[in-house]
Amino acid sequence: MSDSPVITDVKVIPVTGYDSMLLNIAGAHSCFFSRVLLVITDSAGHSGVGEIPATQVVQKILQNAAPYLIGQKITRLNALVAELHQRDLRDEHPDMQPFPQARAWDLERHYNAVAAVEAALLDLMGQFLNEPVAELLGAGKQRDEVPVLGYLFYIADRQRADMPYQPGRQDQHPWYHLRHQQAMGIDEVVRLAEAAQDRYGFKDFKLKGGVQRGETEIETAIALKKRFPEARVTVDPNASWSLDQAITLCRGMGDVLSYVEDPCGAENGYSGRETLAEFKRATGLPVATNMIANDWRQLNHALQLNAIDIPLADPHFWTMRSAATIGQLCHEWRLTMGCHSNNHFDISLAMLAHLGASAPGDITSFDTHWIWQDGQYLTKEPLQIREGKISLPDKPGFGIELDWEKVEAANRLYNSLPVKDRDDTVPMQYLIDGWQFNPKQATLLR
Ligand SMILES: O=C([O-])C(=O)C[C@H](O)[C@@H](O)C(=O)[O-]
Ligand SMILES: [Mg+2]
Structure with missing residues (x-):
């Protein structure tokens, strides 16, 4: 047969x-x-x-x-x-x-x-x-280059932790040094963005929030937009703001924030899908999520409530083919496809690239943590981010070969490693003794 x-x-x-x-x-x-x-x-x-x-x-x-x-x-x-x-x-x-x-x-x-x-x-x-894998997904390969954003974080002072954080290298592009140094202030984050932009050519930026006061995070976003006026800028506090706080922080910010990612979540008996729908109505801002529409049933509820505009279809939990289907659905239903990420190696970089290449119509720049790992290659010819985009290799499959x-x-x-699974509360103890996770309280507000 x-x-x-x-x-x-x-x-x-x-x-x-x-x-x-x-x-x-x-x-x-x-x-x-x-x-x-x-x-x-x-x-x-x-x-x-x-x-x-x-x-x-x-x-x-x-x-x-x-x-x-x-x-x-x-x-x-x-x-x-x-x-x-x-x-x-x-x-x-x-x-x-x-x-x-x-x-x-x-x-x-x-x-x-x-x-x-x-x-x-x-x-x-x-x-x-x-x-190439992109040809086997959805409607087949739609583009050769996939836009990705500069994913920015506040960075704590590694020297306070008794752990082997890398000091960074001074003999390469400044990005490879800066990414290891403390960056808690607005100017330091803008400096990080400048270095990342210079190294990778990013057009768009995302700031990971939920760390400092919401006002400070919005001021950081404003400073990023001022420095990069053409950029699509977003902030993601991982649903740690209350609905009221999110509305107060984001209302009237349409000229700064192109979209907001998970500004609020479940509270007072209302689900995250319900509060995001209210946030959207109150602010008129597009909403992205990787928290409340992570399988078909959740996505159905989120769309029925008109709670989101940008599903961040991460192939690591949606699977590549389902994420590609979301790309098609976004195109047909006038939503926008995006993609969530976590820290990853260059195999995931190829997965993201093939997924993005298969998505029809306009997509928003995909998230990738790659810039924090760039240099630690597990493949022989890793894909590269240039001018804010990943180019697909002209090879079959993912087009990569393991080293x-x-x-x-x-x-x-x-x-x-003595501890195998991710646990961000452990290093946090060096910064705040006895620190415990609270999904509704910014990390440093203790
Ligand atoms: O968009 C998101 O929510 C993420 O990227 C989740 C990640 O775990 C991020 O919060 C991180 O790397 O700390
Ligand atoms: Mg997120």
Whole structure:
């Protein structure tokens, strides 16, 4: 019936790199960030790869899925992904019991695992068909370059932490030094933006908020807009502002903020979808989210309430194909597609690029944390951000090749870590003793 290659090997490889002491509502980024690579090899001798956020649960889910995948034809991609979506791997595998948080109610880990499998299979399919992954998504490849934004953070003083944060390098572009230095003031954040703009050519900027007083964060956004008048500027306090506060801070700010990301969330018996709908009505500002429309059912409710304009369709939990479908839906329904991110390596950079290349019509610049990791490559010819865009390589699949020496070194670093999963409250203790997460209180207001 078919000459499809079959899956011969599945490898789950956790990898770690270095990060700066970036602040967000959950605390401070550790000096380490971790991801999981899923590498699937087929009988044609090709390897496909997917990258997702690292948790111990997701690794277990993927290890449990491996025997099921081996021997399957790669052309069963659609059916395999649908089947994995439905399997409750925890119940099938008693060794998931030490992870009570897995699968049954922590759906995001399950989605991450399925997303990794789908990405690796798409990479293999692209190589089998000699087409880039973007051609296999949605309406096929729509563009060769994908706009991305300069994702800015307030940066804490790493020297206060007894952790091996990197000091930065002085022998390269100033960005590679500045990204490791404290940046809490408005001028320092503008300086960061200037360096990032000079290095990567960004047209647009996003400021991670939920850290300082809302007024200070809005003043920072105003300063960014003043410095880069043509830029689309946004701020993302991760729903930490109350609805009233969000309206007070953002009303009349249409000439500064092109859109606002998750300005408020659930409060006083009202859901985040309801408060965002009220925020939109009160301010007239477009709203983006990666917090209240993260699966089809949530997206349906968000759209029925007219709560959002820009779904940030992250392929690491939506999966590449579902995120591409959101791109098509946004185009048809006059919404705007964007993409959320977390700290990531260059495999995810390729995933974002192929997703963005498949999206029809206008999209807003995609989020990427890559500028905080740039230089820590796991592929031989990593994609680059130039003039604020990522160009797609003219190669099949994702068009990337793993550098196994680097992957093995990053895996050794992961294995050496005493704490494996992300926990931003730990480094935060060096800044504020006894600090605890409060989703409604800015990080430094304690
Ligand atoms: O847009 C967002 O909400 C994010 O990028 C989530 C991330 O976890 C961000 O808050 C971070 O890296 O600290
Ligand atoms: Mg966000």
